[in-house]
Amino acid sequence: xxxxxxxxxxxxxxxxxxxxxxxxxxxxxxxxxxxxxxxxxxxxxxxxxxxxxxxxxxxxxxxxxxxxxxxxxxxxxxxxxxxxxxxxxxxxxxxxxxxxxxxxxxxxxxxxxxxxxxxxxxxxxxxxxxxxxxxxxxxxxxxxxxxxxxxxxxxxxxxxxxxxxxxxxxx
Ligand code: S3P
Numbered sequence: 001x002x003x004x005x006x007x008x009x010x011x012x013x014x015x016x017x018x019x020x021x022x023x024x025x026x027x028x029x030x031x032x033x034x035x036x037x038x039x040x041x042x043x044x045x046x047x048x049x050x051x052x053x054x055x056x057x058x059x060x061x062x063x064x065x066x067x068x069x070x071x072x073x074x075x076x077x078x079x080x081x082x083x084x085x086x087x088x089x090x091x092x093x094x095x096x097x098x099x100x101x102x103x104x105x106x107x108x109x110x111x112x113x114x115x116x117x118x119x120x121x122x123x124x125x126x127x128x129x130x131x132x133x134x135x136x137x138x139x140x141x142x143x144x145x146x147x148x149x150x151x152x153x154x155x156x157x158x159x160x161x162x163x164x165x166x167x168x169x170x171x
Pocket of ligand 1: 010011012013016035046079080081082083118119120121
């Protein structure tokens, strides 16, 4: 069956990639990770894109990619954590499919990202205060972009996916 796309949004470390991998199998859909696709096309890591081309250039790449994916079907689109920040992107997302916002507390996020150095925005900033502040700044953007929200703290990926599938079907 050809399904409407599911877009996963949320802060870094809210489990988008893990959830995407399981949803893909459970729903027999294809998976696109926007960070991975941008890295592949640019032949550079996200950190190098930020360092050499700047964050604005990366954000433009995200917007372009989202517009490209909008007309596809049957995709789980795992979006980079900043994708929902541009109002323009949020509008394209709503047209592209059902937008699922994964949430987590700053303490949970820190636990999940603390051994990973691939995220330029968290370099030297891996503490609950920084994460909490950035999360607060972004909160209203994620909320506005989302069709449904699913909390991920202290839950198994199976449980989280079960809730997503229920909520997406209800939409
Ligand atoms: C970013 C999140 C990252 C990546 C980039 C910027 C952000 O994606 O796109 O480092 O601004 O929140 P993940 O959420 O997959 O870590």
